[in-house]
Amino acid sequence: MKKVPEPAAAGGGSSKMHNTLVYIRQHWQLYVLFMLPAFLLTIIFRYIPMGGIAIAFTEYNPIRGIFGSEWVGFEHFQRFLSSPDFMRYLMNTLKLSVFGLLWGFPAPILLAFLLNRIMSAKTKQKIQLVLYMPNFISVIVLCGIVRILLSPTGLVNSLLGTSTNFMTMPSAFRTIYIASGIWQGAGWASIIYTAALSNASKELKEAAVIDGANIIQQIKAVEWPAIKDTVLIQFIMSVGNIMSVGFEKAYALQTDLNLNASEIISTYVYKKGLLDGDYGFSTAVGLFNTVINVILLISMNALVKKMNEGKGI
């Protein structure tokens, strides 16, 4: 029988790589079998649709198709960038994302640290169940709940003894948007950190207790190092999505009176593309959004790698 080397045999880096390549070559059929479906799906649903980017450079007419439509080059981009509302949409999008990231990103981490402190497994399970549940509510239902709670006759006003219509206040939009997002997503997002925290050595925690570390110092010395890499990867991914604020929630929480704060690039793209039928222009705006995202992702990854001993994506 032919002896097959282990994929990660002991030895130097180059010999490891060599063994891995030999292993792959000997079992190529297996790799093809597992990778082919994912590869095909990625090509069909991720790469082929990229051809649609060309719409951004045309005066797109669905009857004539991409190649039959008039080629306008960067006209749509120029139109968007020179529009008087461009800066407002961009800033609204950025503010919503950046503040969402600032408030929303640490929330699941803090939640995971707190959950990790609960000793009773049963209590922990019950709390986790309660925390995860909002994630399964659809965005539209969530927005409905928010609208009801914040209406002039809603629960919040009843508790405060006021009759303010929060949904008409541009200054309240971002807080409503971000807070409801945290309420809905923090529990679910904490799963990944809770799982990473389970890797923190129990003995190490006990050693820290004997060393005299308080809870904050224990988190710093034991728990944070256990989840640091996961946090960094999640952070890079989140920064990469900083401009991808989903239009549904912003659109569902939008009212005519809060448009000043709630009109963001994605709601604008939706309105222009689907409601006004200006496909070329909305694709150009969407592409602009994506390019900014890619630039942010690459720069943040480079920054994190520099700060974290070369570890990044």
Added chain:
Amino acid sequence: MCPESESMATVQLKNIKKVYPFISGEQKKNKKKADEPEKKKVNLQITDEGVVAVQAFDLDIADKEFIVLVGPSGCGKSTTLRMVAGLEEISGGQLIIDGKVMNDVAPKDRDIAMVFQNYALYPHMTVYENMAFSLKLRKEPKDVIDKKVREAAEILDITQYLERKPKALSGGQRQRVAIGRAIVRDPKVMLMDEPLSNLDAKLRNEMRAEIIKLRQRINTTFMYVTHDQTEAMTLGDRIVIMKDGYIQQIGTPQEVFDHPANLFVAGFIGMPVMNFFDAELKRDGKKYFVEVGGYRTELDAEKEARLAAHDVQSQPITLGVRPEHTDVADAGISAKVEVAEMMGSSVHLHVNAGGRDVIIIVPTIDMKGNYKLGDTVHFTFGGRVAHVFSKETDKNLEF
């Protein structure tokens, strides 16, 4: 850390008990139904209160004494150590360190240090930072921290690794760092929970010797947990042998080897394990004899005096004789050879004597020829090395 340290640290454990209460639902599940016939409890450690891990644990540890807790897995030795460390709540009894009751004192305030089996080093810190961590938390001045860390590193010969991270060290080096981290605290009591279990046999032997040397240098009170009786015998001033949460015997290594308190201790201490036989103890005035398989020998005067002091009468007993105290002879108890293991300086002869497996250690120098499978041999033993255990209680009748 310094040999001239003046701190006194006696440790007293008075009737210490540890019960892990049933978690909700578990008790209900275990509760027998009213109409169900009462079942005999197989595991005595499970009570209505919960699972009893340690009970009736009484031990006085003298200042600078090296105590080893030894026993099989689940006997409660680590739980006891963790109670001393403050990592487990004490369900009953009193823990007194240096004259102060410590039951409810936080681990950091007990003036103890602990070395863990898996080293428990902070992976993102260098060796220096690991060793300095507890001192930093105590807000000691930087120069004091530096002095203490470098002194400990010198003692443990790890000065050259101070800037490395734990992942760049071997198992033995990591364990040295773990010990270093403990000794910089200059603790009154040093607790070690199976610190050598993760090392290979060769390194374990080396580290054992290192711990003996370390003990001479740092001169503090040690509590050491192990399941390895060789470690227990070589390191401890006294050994505490535990089983099912109870102390079986406390004594010096020589005492527990020469006078095991019961069958468990007799079987646990010593390698290869003690041979046991169904035998008869015969009393003839002040003289005592043991009879097994037609062989009869008189016990030595010291044993006879102890048995007489307890007025032990003739009775069926379990006789224990260590393999190294069993001699091949021309006459005596007859047995058939099953396996002969050549160990170099001796041969471990596995024989069958009346259905019992018996091991005889024969020094190679005394061998008259090779032993073959099925050979008949005879063996004897002297009255000084025969241990007599009660058939009813498994206790050594000398006690």
